[in-house]
Amino acid sequence: MTASLLAGAAAGIAAAVQAGTATAVALVAESFRRGREVNAGRDGLNAFVSSDEDLSRALAASAPCGGPLAGVPVAIKDNIATTYLTTSCGSKMLQGYVSPFEATAARKLREAGAVLIGKTTMDEFGMGSSTEHCAFGSAKNPIDPTRVPGGSSGGSAVAVAAGICPIALGSETGGSVRQPAAFCGIVGVKPTYGRVSRFGLVAFASSLDHVGVFGRTVDDAALALEVIAGPDTAHDATSAVRESPALRHVARDLEAMIIGLPREYFPASLSAEMRDRCDRAIAALRARGAEIRHVSLPNTALAIPAYYIIAPAECAANLARFDGVRYGVRIDGDGLVGMYEATRSGGFGAEVTRRILLGTYVLSAGYYDAYYRKAMQVRERIRQDFAAVFASGVHALFTPTTPTPAFRFGERSDPYAMYLSDIFTVTANLAELPAMSLPIGRVTGLPVGGQVIAPKFAEADMFRVAYALEAELGQAAHR
Amino acid sequence: MSHGRYEMVVGLEVHVQLRTRTKVFCRCSTQFGDPPNQNTCPVCLALPGALPVLNGRAVEFAVRSGLALGCAIRERSVFARKNYFYPDLPKGYQISQFEMPLCEHGFVALASGRTIGITRIHMEEDAGKSVHDRFAGYTAIDLNRSGVPLIEIVSEPELSSSAEAGAYLRAVKEILLYAGVSDCSMEEGSLRVDANVSARRHGEQALRTRTEIKNLNAFSNVERALEIEFARHCAVHDAGGAVVQQTMLYDADRNSVRPARSKEGSQDYRYFPDPDLPPLVLSRAYIEGIRATLPEFPSARRVRYRTDFAVSAVEADLLTAEPSLGDYFEVVARGSGDSKAAAHWVMGEVLAARNAAGAGTGIPVPAEALAELIRMVKAGTVSNTAAKTIYATLVAEGGAARLIAERDGLLLVGDETSLRGWVDDVFKENPDEAARFIGGERRLQGVLIGLVMKKSQGSADPQKLSQLIGERVGR
Numbered sequence: 001m002t003a004s005l006l007a008g009a010a011a012g013i014a015a016a017v018q019a020g021t022a023t024a025v026a027l028v029a030e031s032f033r034r035g036r037e038v039n040a041g042r043d044g045l046n047a048f049v050s051s052d053e054d055l056s057r058a059l060a061a062s063a064p065c066g067g068p069l070a071g072v073p074v075a076i077k078d079n080i081a082t083t084y085l086t087t088s089c090g091s092k093m094l095q096g097y098v099s100p101f102e103a104t105a106a107r108k109l110r111e112a113g114a115v116l117i118g119k120t121t122m123d124e125f126g127m128g129s130s131t132e133h134c135a136f137g138s139a140k141n142p143i144d145p146t147r148v149p150g151g152s153s154g155g156s157a158v159a160v161a162a163g164i165c166p167i168a169l170g171s172e173t174g175g176s177v178r179q180p181a182a183f184c185g186i187v188g189v190k191p192t193y194g195r196v197s198r199f200g201l202v203a204f205a206s207s208l209d210h211v212g213v214f215g216r217t218v219d220d221a222a223l224a225l226e227v228i229a230g231p232d233t234a235h236d237a238t239s240a241v242r243e244s245p246a247l248r249h250v251a252r253d254l255e256a257m258i259i260g261l262p263r264e265y266f267p268a269s270l271s272a273e274m275r276d277r278c279d280r281a282i283a284a285l286r287a288r289g290a291e292i293r294h295v296s297l298p299n300t301a302l303a304i305p306a307y308y309i310i311a312p313a314e315c316a317a318n319l320a321r322f323d324g325v326r327y328g329v330r331i332d333g334d335g336l337v338g339m340y341e342a343t344r345s346g347g348f349g350a351e352v353t354r355r356i357l358l359g360t361y362v363l364s365a366g367y368y369d370a371y372y373r374k375a376m377q378v379r380e381r382i383r384q385d386f387a388a389v390f391a392s393g394v395h396a397l398f399t400p401t402t403p404t405p406a407f408r409f410g411e412r413s414d415p416y417a418m419y420l421s422d423i424f425t426v427t428a429n430l431a432e433l434p435a436m437s438l439p440i441g442r443v444t445g446l447p448v449g450g451q452v453i454a455p456k457f458a459e460a461d462m463f464r465v466a467y468a469l470e471a472e473l474g475q476a477a478h479r
Numbered sequence: 480m481s482h483g484r485y486e487m488v489v490g491l492e493v494h495v496q497l498r499t500r501t502k503v504f505c506r507c508s509t510q511f512g513d514p515p516n517q518n519t520c521p522v523c524l525a526l527p528g529a530l531p532v533l534n535g536r537a538v539e540f541a542v543r544s545g546l547a548l549g550c551a552i553r554e555r556s557v558f559a560r561k562n563y564f565y566p567d568l569p570k571g572y573q574i575s576q577f578e579m580p581l582c583e584h585g586f587v588a589l590a591s592g593r594t595i596g597i598t599r600i601h602m603e604e605d606a607g608k609s610v611h612d613r614f615a616g617y618t619a620i621d622l623n624r625s626g627v628p629l630i631e632i633v634s635e636p637e638l639s640s641s642a643e644a645g646a647y648l649r650a651v652k653e654i655l656l657y658a659g660v661s662d663c664s665m666e667e668g669s670l671r672v673d674a675n676v677s678a679r680r681h682g683e684q685a686l687r688t689r690t691e692i693k694n695l696n697a698f699s700n701v702e703r704a705l706e707i708e709f710a711r712h713c714a715v716h717d718a719g720g721a722v723v724q725q726t727m728l729y730d731a732d733r734n735s736v737r738p739a740r741s742k743e744g745s746q747d748y749r750y751f752p753d754p755d756l757p758p759l760v761l762s763r764a765y766i767e768g769i770r771a772t773l774p775e776f777p778s779a780r781r782v783r784y785r786t787d788f789a790v791s792a793v794e795a796d797l798l799t800a801e802p803s804l805g806d807y808f809e810v811v812a813r814g815s816g817d818s819k820a821a822a823h824w825v826m827g828e829v830l831a832a833r834n835a836a837g838a839g840t841g842i843p844v845p846a847e848a849l850a851e852l853i854r855m856v857k858a859g860t861v862s863n864t865a866a867k868t869i870y871a872t873l874v875a876e877g878g879a880a881r882l883i884a885e886r887d888g889l890l891l892v893g894d895e896t897s898l899r900g901w902v903d904d905v906f907k908e909n910p911d912e913a914a915r916f917i918g919g920e921r922r923l924q925g926v927l928i929g930l931v932m933k934k935s936q937g938s939a940d941p942q943k944l945s946q947l948i949g950e951r952v953g954r
Contacts, residue, residue, distance in 0.1 A: 081528040094527065101521050103528060202527040207754035237532050237756050314754055317560050320571020321525040325620065340564055363562070363749035372751060 002030045010072045010166040010220040011248075014113065017071030024060035024071035024115050031073035031117050031164055032056070038142060038162040045140045047158040049078045050086040051118030059084065060115045067113035069227055074109055075159035075168040078119040079126055080211065081200035082106045089202050090122040090134040090152075093347035094328045103200020104235060105169055105211045105228040112227045117165055120155025124349045125319065126173055126204040128152050129421045132409060133351045141183060143447060147406040150180030153212070157184040160214045167224045168214040173204045174307055175401075175425025177212035178437035182401035182449025185439045185478060187221040187466070189213050192456050193432035194240030196225075197232030205314035206238075208307075208429040218438060218466045222247035225459070242457055250464040252471060254290035257395045259465065261292060264300035265399035265424050274448060277441040278400050281450045284472035285398065285465070295394060297385040300427060302378045304419055307426040309362050309375035315352075316359030322347060354415065383431045390455045396465050399424050401437040401449035424451060434459045438466050439477040447478070485678040485713045488686060489644050489705060490636035493651055494629050495661045496605065496669035497540040503604050503628035504531030504574065511667045515610075515621040523626035525569035530755050533558075537628035538581075538759065540660040541602045542769050544630050545582030547658035547776065548597055548651070552766045556581040558602070558756040562749045567607035567620050575631075576601035577750040581759070587634075587650050588778060595647050596635035603629050624668075636675065636686060641702040641709070648672065648698050653777050657802045665696055672701055677722070678712035687712075688722040692736060694729050704729040707736045780805055788818035797826050804830075807846050814850025817857055824849060828867065832874045844873045852880040864937040865889040893940035898931075898947050901939060905930045906951075917951055924948055 005013055005022055016022035032053045040047045056073075065071060076082060079089040081099035088094040102110075110116070123133040131138040131154035141149040142162040149158045153170030157180035160168050170177040172190050181188025189212050196211040203209055211228065215221030229244035261282065266275065286292055324330035324343030333342035348356070362371035389397070402421060412418040428435035433456060437449035450469065454462035470477065502509055505522035521529035545552050559577035585597030607622035632651065638644045652663045652670065663670040677689035692708055695701045708727060715722050726739040752758075775783075781795040784805075790798065799805045804825065812821035832843050852869055855861045861869065861884050872883050884890050892898065905927060906913040916923040927948055931939055 079528075087527060089527070097527070099526070099528065101526070101528075199530055200528040203530075203755075205754070234532060236530050238530075238754075313751060317562055317570075317572050317749075317751070320562060320564065321527070321569060323564060323566070323571060325566045326524060326569060327526070336566065360749065363751055365747045365749075368749075368751070 002026045003034075006030045006034060006073070006166070007163055008166075009217060010069065010215065010223050013072050013166065014068055014070045017065050017113070022071060024063045024065060024113070025057055027071045027073055028053070028056045028060040028115055028117060034162070035164045038164065040159070040162060040164055042137065045142055045145065045158050045162060046121055046137050047075070047139050047155045047162065047164065048118035049088055049090060049121055049134075049136050049155070052085065055084055056115055056117050063115050064111065064113050067111065068223065069109060069167070070113035072114045072167060073117045073165040074114040075118050075120050075156050075165050076106055076109075076116060077153050077156050077168070077170050078122050079171055079202040079204075080106055080169055081202070082116060082119065084116060085119045087119065087202065089125045090131075090136065091124045091348065091352070092135040092329060093322045095135070097328055099200070101200065103211075104197035104232045106200060108228045108230075109169070109224075114167070114227075118159070120153070120159055120168065122155055123152035123176075124352050125202065125315070126152040126171060126176055126209075127315070127351050127355055129175070129179055129418055130407070130409075130412065131155065133349055135349055138409065141406050143185060144406065144445070147408050147446070148183065150183035150406060152176040153214070154180045156214050157181055157186060157188065160184070160216055161186050166216050166220050169224075169228070170212045170214055171201055172210055172212050172425075172429065173208045173311055174429050175422040177214065178401050178425050178435060178449065178451060179422065181214055181437045182439075183406035183447065185442075185447030187215045187218050187436065187438045188449075189215075189221045189225055189436040190428060190434065191225060191229060191459055192240070192434045194238055195229050195242065195434070195457070195459065197230075197236045197239045199232055199235035199239075203314075203318040205311040206318060207314060208311055210429070218463065218470045219248060221436070222463050240457070245457075245459045247460060247463045250460050250467060252464070252467050254285060254288040254465065254468050257290045257461070257465070258293055258393055259285055259290045260295035260389055260394035260397045262295050262297045262300070262389070262397055262399060264297050270400065270403060271443065273443040274400060274404070277443060277448055278450065280476065281440040281469060281473065282398065284469055288468040288472050290465075290468075293394060295389045295392070295397070297382075297389065297427070299378065299381045299385050303382055303427045303430060304423055306375040306378035306382070307422075307430060308358070308419060309371050310379060310430075312355040312359030313363050313372050314359070316356045316363065319348070319352065319356055351415070379430045382427055386427075386431045386433060386453075386455075395454070395461050396458070397453040398465070399451045399453065401425065401451040405443050405446035405448050428453050432456060434462050436462060436466055438470055440469075440473065441476060441479055484680060485709075485716065486681050486683075487638075487640055487705065487709045488636050488677045488679060488689075489638035489641075490675040490689075491634045491638065491644060491647065491701075492673040492675070493632040493634075493648070494671040494673075495544070495632065495655060495663065497537050497544075497628040497630060498659070498661050499534055499536045499540065499628055501534060501536075502626035503534050503537045503602070504626055507626065509627050511669075513623055515619070516623060518623045519625070523569065523622060525571075531574060531753075533756060533759070534628065537602065538761070539769060540628070541581055541600070541630050542761065542766060543658050543773070544632075544655060544660045545585065545600050546766075546770050546773055547654050547660070548582070548585040548587060548600065548632065550582035550585035550597060550600055552582055552761065553579060554761050554763065554766070555579065556601075556759045558753040558759065559750045560753045561603075563746060565606065565609075566618065567609045567622070567625070569607065569622060569625055573604060573606060574753055574756070575603035575750075579758075587647060587654070589643065589646050589650055591643070591646065593643070595637050598633045598635050600630050600632045603631060605629050636677075636689075641705040644674065644705055645698050645702045648701060653800065657774050657776050659774070659802070665698075671695075672698075674701055674705055676705055676708050676712070678709055678716060687716070688724050690722065690725055690727050692727045692729055693739065696731060700729055700731050703734055704736055707734070711736070774802065788812050788822065790818065790822045794822050794826065798822060803842060807842050810846035811850050811853065814847055815853035815857070817853055820853050820856070821850070824853060828870050832870075844870065844877075848873055848878075848880055855880060855884065859891060859940070860884070861889055862891055862937055862941060864932075865891070868937065888936060889938055891940040892935060892938045893943050895943075895947070898939060898944055901931045901934050902944070902947055902951075905934060919952065921952060
């Protein structure tokens with residue numbers, strides 16, 4: 001009974017717990033049983049950096065059972081602060097670190113009745129697209145464990161895709177929720193910048209960072225986003241003064257909706273299979289009543305270079321606090337500077353170090369105008385590209401989430417090749433737009449995702465498209 | 480001296496702590512002197528995941544400071560990160576303002592008639608404190624000060640002597656005290672000064688290489704340090720050498736200036752807009768609303784005191800040095816109807832009593848009570864001597880001047896019976912002096928009056944007494 005409940009919708013779990021036909025404690029037990037079944041541990045899928053069944057049972061026993069997520073087991077990315085378990089950001093720098101305060105998104109989940117079952121594996125501080133840059137080992141794709149689950153929120157995607165929990169929190173700076181969602185065959189949502197408070201999300205690049213959600217279905221994701229969204233201006237100055245949107249009651253048809261296909265997202269290099277899955281999804285959108293329109297976002301090619309200037313610049317400053325002085329790792333060295341050097345060289349992995357160096361460089365005197373200022377100008381152009389398309393009457397855009405399905409471990413050892421796997425997702429972070437990925441089928445047996453991008457704060461329209469597409473594709477979404 | 484050929488060029492950077500109850504980006508207390516690290520939270524400790532949220536009161540005080548110093552206030556200003564590593568800087572960057580500061584183009588008018596330009600005033604947060612001498616072999620960090628709101632006031636390099644630098648600092652401090660934005664206490668670190676100095680030939684237009692002097696913990700030290708450093712520049716120039724741009728530290732104990740060990744001056748702070756804080760956008764109405772609440776500033780007040788209260792220039796300077804003292808004086812002057820006496824009282828007894836009570840305490844004795852006391856002196860109800868006794872009682876116990884005078888028998892006694900009684904007693908007790916006085920030795924009158932005053936505890940009406948004693952000569 002509890003097993004089938006856990007395999008079902010989050011809303012169904014909450015309803016059963018609210019009605020008293022299931023308990024949060026039993027659901028937690030089932031979640032851990034499922035974890036063992038799929039071998040989610042360190043030697044297996046390695047979905048979690050930290051988890052503790054006794055602790056989760058205790059949390060479940062005291063969880064409120066009247067909320068919209070009553071008794072729903074949830075996994076939270078290891079860079080979102082929780083007062084239980086670690087908040088180590090997948091980094092040796094913060095190994096074993098427990099936060100004395102709780103992120104707003106985590107608090108809202110808890111208050112809605114959700115129960116934390118683990119902190120998930122991630123690329124160190126969110127920097128990566130595969131979880132290969134996690135200091136505690138990478139997570140594995142449950143569909144094909146020889147392949148990456150995507151990243152950086154890979155562990156959260158694995159937990160949901162493997163059926164351990166229906167909902168998980170992730171975060172993204174350039175696609176770190178949508179890309180692993182696509183690779184693992186689930187739904188991943190990045191809301192509008194400011195829609196969900198960043199308070200408690202350990203910063204990578206503040207102007208691009210978002211808390212996002214994973215769900216097995218569009219409805220699971222909608223439910224989770226409804227819970228965590230909303231203003232939090234007392235804790236996050238970039239939080240938008242917008243009440244949480246009603247997402248679960250949007251229309252399921254697409255009558256009178258215009259959906260744009262930006263040509264830059266369907267390059268000639270896209271594989272025939274990938275294109276075919278996209279075409280099938282586009283046909284499904286049409287079948288639900290949408291008008292399909294070809295559009296252009298001409299500055300798309302500049303997105304990756306701009307992103308890899310802005311994100312490292314912000315990262316270099318945001319990660320300066322990890323200096324060995326107050327918390328986390330301290331490695332002694334010769335004097336103060338020696339301690340700084342030893343701590344930061346020893347505490348950070350290669351990718352984080354690379355981005356800190358890059359970010360420090362682009363902000364240096366004499367280079368600021370050439371790099372950072374120019375990148376910010378590019379970012380503005382990318383915003384304007386989207387604004388022009390949406391102003392022309394297009395309600396939402398449809399694109400593939402990634403150019404390819406999940407790649408093998410070690411396959412993208414060249415950092416730049418790895419960066420390019422985010423090519424279709426970074427634009428929504430740069431433009432602060434809501435975007436989500438949902439399964440649209442498989443390519444060579446591996447899941448691929450379709451992406452819906454909407455205007456700022458138009459999450460309701462975005463979910464309308466997603467609900468319709470999910471319903472129209474039915475089981476085809478997983479074939 | 481050789482440096483007679485040179486002119487001093489000084490620009491000052493003044494850091495002022497704004498008088499908010501809580502820090503600029505979190506809600507921790509700004510209380511000075513609390514136990515180390517008591518006033519800290521995830522934000523000012525820079526714990527992972529914490530974010531800054533701007534304190535509106537700090538913005539209000541910063542705008543107020545800008546307006547008080549004649550600045551244009553930007554309706555859109557931007558917070559920036561100033562990046563450097565130091566153990567008492569928890570985030571590894573200081574939130575400050577760089578390209579778009581809140582206030583620009585201000586000025587301060589000096590008493591000399593010169594006007595000194597203010598380049599900019601920007602908001603920033605304070606760092607914590609490194610304590611090097613508390614634990615042997617260790618540096619301790621106190622982050623109570625981390626995140627305390629500051630403004631940095633940057634002057635144009637237009638000050639041309641150490642005395643003028645001192646005058647500028649006193650004027651800035653006075654204006655900020657009047658604006659009510661800061662305590663401006665150098666002892667508590669709520670006002671700090673860095674001085675940029677260079678030397679050039681008289682008449683030369685271009686600026687020569689400057690050095691920056693830090694660790695200036697009193698206005699007098701600023702002046703001393705400037706003289707020392709200026710003399711060094713002159714000597715370098717005279718010897719045909721080149722001044723090296725660097726940071727210097729003033730040592731108050733040795734009264735010397737030496738180069739700082741770190742190459743702080745050459746650091747690249749890699750400023751960029753802080754993505755955690757949206758641009759600060761202020762409406763015209765908000766700014767004008769603050770302008771409307773600005774008080775009268777000391778220069779205007781001094782002019783008014785001289786005309787309305789007929790006090791001297793020196794008195795006007797003293798009375799307007801602190802806004803609260805001036806406010807007090809005005810109430811006393813109006814309430815007593817005698818502005819001259821009010822000025823003397825405020826500059827004398829009142830300041831002495833306030834200083835005796837210690838810094839940070841308010842002015843003792845309500846202004847209305849002092850006004851009543853002065854009215855009583857004027858009306859001849861109490862003597863000047865008695866008034867001082869009554870004032871001391873007011874300081875110690877509070878109460879009303881008239882009631883104290885009655886209770887303590889300090890009202891001037893003018894009725895003949897009482898006066899005659901005291902005079903008779905004195906004459907009896909001092910037969911020798913009495914006889915000589917009666918015999919015509921008039922110079923003894925003062926002595927006898929003094930004795931009667933003493934006997935009456937100062938309550939004898941001196942005029943009537945003088946008359947009474949005078950009548951006894953030659954009797």
